[in-house]
Amino acid sequence: MHIPDAFIPLDQAIVYWIIVIPFIALSIRWARQEMDDMKIPLLAALAAGIFAIQAMNIPVGMGTSGHMVGAVLAAIILGSPWAGVLLLTLVLFVQALGFADGGVTTLGANILNMGLISGFVGYYTFIGLKKIKLSMPIAAFGGAWLGLFISSIACLLEMTLAGTFPLVPGLIAMGTYHAIIGVIGEGAITAVAVSAIAQARPDLLSQFSDEAVTT
Amino acid sequence: MTENKSNDLKTILLAGLAVAILLSVLAPFLASSNPDGLESAAEDVIDEHTFAEMEENEPIIGALMPDYAIAGFGKAGEVGAIFIGSIFMLGLGLGVGKLFEKKI
Structure with a gap:
């Protein structure tokens, strides 16, 4: 879903930058409040993991492929949607400047979509679904x-x-392709990763235990 | 930092490194080369001529390793590009985390 430079005219691309910059600043404020001995290595591991998994395009039929975005997984593991904004900002910058994956002028739009919208919608949907005891x-x-x-x-x-x-x-x-990419590329991998972490390190997800979310 | 926490840090970083190595070795061979959702949608809804022109547009700023490849090194270059990117991200994540570390 990385928008290349040619897909959005420069004036509009600048508008998305203006929208997204305050949110990047808020994600830095989150980091200043949260980064400790435990969360620093998690942030680093997620940065590397999200970058690598985004290179893994999975075929979804109809001659199309898709890859995980990872903002929701990052938000769940680090306990805040701001983690998704900060991590996707870092990943998308490196992808655009280092690997020509997504445009440079369109970075604002890409951070808005994949960091902010995907992270916030996904995280709060996850919390809502946990609250109804799923x-x-x-x-x-x-x-x-x-x-x-x-x-x-x-x-x-x-x-x-x-x-x-x-x-x-x-x-x-867009809806058809991403409804399918969401099942295979995003939903399934996030569910498997969260289950694996819940098994190996339940302490990391303790705030989402049934007792914690319903009280 | 207690010994436990220092072990945690190493384990988590090593886990991140392991995932990155595994994916950088596998992705060039397993990843689909089909266009992604946005590109496929573009092919569906934009007329051929306009789409061809857009595809030809060079990025505004030239990237170091375009398309996750190192020119002339084939699959090894692709493994290398994803690996280098992942290690860079691990370092960047660690650096950003340390930079914003909360002061107690």
Whole structure:
């Protein structure tokens, strides 16, 4: 879902930068309040892991592939959607400047979609699903799927405003592809990773235990 | 830092490193080369001529290793590019974390 430079005119690309910069600043404020001996290595491991997994494009049929975004997983593991904003900002910068994956002018839009929208929608969906007593993997799956899907719709709306995509055909194409990518690439991997962490290091996810979220 | 916490730090960093190495070795061979969701949607909804022009546009700033490859090194270059990127991200994450470490 990395938007290349050519897909959004420069003036609009700047608007997305202006929107996203205060949120990047808030994610730094979160880091200043949270970074400790435990969360620093988690942030580093997630930065490397998200970068690497985004290189793994999974075929989803119809001649299309997709990869995990990872903001929801990062938000769940670090206990805040701001973690997703900070990590995706770092990952997207390195991808754009180092690997020509996503444009440089469109970084603001890409951070908005994949960091902010995907992370916040996914994290709070996860919390909501936990509150109605769904299991950890199911809540993680639901949050990750919806986070990816809604961010793809945001991306489509940006494409439409840019005059790059027509609204209805764009909505059908983006929605269809990302509904599937969300199941395989985002939902399933997030659910498996969260289950594995719940087994190996339940302390990391203790704030999401059934007792913690319903009280 | 207690011994326990220092062990934690190493274990978590090593886990991140292990995932990064595994994915950088596997991705060039297993990852699908099909276009991603956004590119596929673009192919569906943009007319061929305009799409071809957009594809030809060079990025505004040239990247060091475009498309996760090192020119002339084939699959080994792809493994290398993802590996170098992952290690860089591990260092960047650690650096950013340390920079913003909360003062007690």
